Amino acid sequence: MLTRKVSDSLSRPKIILGIYLLLSVIIAIQHYAGGPSKYNNFQIFRAALGHLATHQNLYLEYPSEYFDLFLYNPSFCIFFASFSLLPLPVSLVLWLIFCALALFYAIHSLPLRYSDKVFFWWFILFELVTSLHGQQTNPLIVAAGLFTFSLLENGKTRWAALFPLLAFCIKGYGLIYAGMFLFYPRKEQYITYSVLWALVLALLPLPVTGVDHFVEVYKAWYGILVADHAVNYGFSIMGLLKVWWPSFSQSGVTKVQLAGVVLFGITWLLCLFRNQYRTLRQRILLLAYASLWVILFNHAAESPTYVIAIPGVVLFHIVNRKQLAPWSKILIVLVFVFCILAPTDIYPPALRQNFFEPYLIKVIPCMLVWMVLQLQLLLHQHEN
Numbered sequence: 001m002l003t004r005k006v007s008d009s010l011s012r013p014k015i016i017l018g019i020y021l022l023l024s025v026i027i028a029i030q031h032y033a034g035g036p037s038k039y040n041n042f043q044i045f046r047a048a049l050g051h052l053a054t055h056q057n058l059y060l061e062y063p064s065e066y067f068d069l070f071l072y073n074p075s076f077c078i079f080f081a082s083f084s085l086l087p088l089p090v091s092l093v094l095w096l097i098f099c100a101l102a103l104f105y106a107i108h109s110l111p112l113r114y115s116d117k118v119f120f121w122w123f124i125l126f127e128l129v130t131s132l133h134g135q136q137t138n139p140l141i142v143a144a145g146l147f148t149f150s151l152l153e154n155g156k157t158r159w160a161a162l163f164p165l166l167a168f169c170i171k172g173y174g175l176i177y178a179g180m181f182l183f184y185p186r187k188e189q190y191i192t193y194s195v196l197w198a199l200v201l202a203l204l205p206l207p208v209t210g211v212d213h214f215v216e217v218y219k220a221w222y223g224i225l226v227a228d229h230a231v232n233y234g235f236s237i238m239g240l241l242k243v244w245w246p247s248f249s250q251s252g253v254t255k256v257q258l259a260g261v262v263l264f265g266i267t268w269l270l271c272l273f274r275n276q277y278r279t280l281r282q283r284i285l286l287l288a289y290a291s292l293w294v295i296l297f298n299h300a301a302e303s304p305t306y307v308i309a310i311p312g313v314v315l316f317h318i319v320n321r322k323q324l325a326p327w328s329k330i331l332i333v334l335v336f337v338f339c340i341l342a343p344t345d346i347y348p349p350a351l352r353q354n355f356f357e358p359y360l361i362k363v364i365p366c367m368l369v370w371m372v373l374q375l376q377l378l379l380h381q382h383e384n
Contacts, residue, residue, distance in 0.1 A: 059224040106146035145177035161193035183277035234301040260297035288315035
C-alpha cells in the first residue's frame with residue numbers, strides 16, 4: 001500500500017516539476033558558492049551582451065572574465081539579455097530553472113500517454129542534471145526540438161517554424177529539427193514562416209550593434225565555427241574511431257560526417273517516398289532518429305550534450321518496447337547504466353577518469369540504439 005502511494009506521488013506532475021525546480025536551485029547555489037570557475041559557462045553567456053554592445057569581438061578570448069570561447073550565434077546575446085542584466089546569483093538560479101522548465105514542459109507537450117511522459121521525465125533527469133552542472137544550453141535545444149514536433153502534430157505550423165530557428169541561434173545543429181516539416185502538410189506555409197522568422201532572428205542584434213558592426217559580428221561568428229570544426233572529434237562516432245584507431249585523422253572526421261549526412265538523407269527520403277510517416281509511431285521514430293543522429297555525428301558533442309540524444313532513446317523505447325522486447329529493455333538499461341550514469345558519482349572517480357571518459361563509453365549505448373533504429377527505418381521493420 002505504501003509503495004503504491006509513493007508511486008502515485010512520484011507520478012504527479014507537480015511533484016516531478018518540484019523536483020526539477022529544486023535540483024536546479026541546489027545546483028545553482030552549489031556552483032555559485034564554488035566561485036567563478038564553477039560557473040564559467042554562465043560567465044561566457046553573461047558577458048556576451050556587454051561585448052556586443054561595446055562592439056568588441058564576441059569570439060576572442062577574454063581571460064580576465066572567463067576561460068574558453070563564446071561559440072554562439074550573435075542573436076543568443078539578445079536572448080540572454082535578461083540574465084546578463086540581473087544580479088549574478090539571481091540570474092544563475094533563474095537560468096538553470098529556465099532550462100529545466102523548458103525541458104519539462106516540452107516533454108509535457110508531446111502526444112504521448114501520461115505514463116510515458118512520467119517515464120520520460122524520470123529517465124532523463126540525471127542527464128538533465130549533468131547538463132545543468134555545466135550551465136549548458138543543451139536542454140533548450142532539445143526542448144525546441146520537442147516543441148517543434150508537438151506543434152507540427154497539432155497543426156500549428158507557423159509556430160513550429162520558429163523553434164528550430166531558435167535552436168539554431170543557440171547552436172547551429174539545432175536546425176536539424178526543421179526537417180520534420182517534410183512529414184506534415186502545409187509545407188509551403190512552413191517554409192514561408194521559416195524565412196520570416198529567420199529574418200527576424202538574424203536582425204535581433206542590429207539595434208545593439210548598429211549597421212556598421214552588424215556584418216562584422218556575423219563574419220566573426222562564421223570564422224569561429226570553421227575554426228572549431230578543425231580541432232574536435234567529440235563524444236561521437238568520430239571520437240570512438242579516434243579511440244579505437246589513434247591514427248584516425250581530422251580529415252576522417254569530415255568523411256564520417258559526410259557519410260552520416262548522406263545516410264540521414266537517404267533514410268528520410270526513403271521514409272518520405274514510402275509514406276513511412278503516416279502514423280504517430282512512425283513520426284516519433286523519425287524524431288528519435290534526428291535526436292540521436294545529431295549528437296552521434298557531432299564533432300563538438302560533449303558529455304552534457306547527451307541530454308539531446310537521450311530523448312531519442314526514450315522515444316525509441318516507447319515505440320518499440322513491445323515489438324522489440326526484450327531487446328528494447330536491454331538497450332535502455334545499457335543507456336541508463338553506461339551513458340546517463342557515466343559522469344555521475346555513482347562510479348568512483350578513478351573509474352570515470354581512467355575508463356568512462358578516455359574510452360568514450362557514454363557514446364556506445366546510444367550508438368547501439370541508433371544502429372537498431374537505423375535498420376528499422378531502412379528495412380521498414382517497425383509497426384505501421
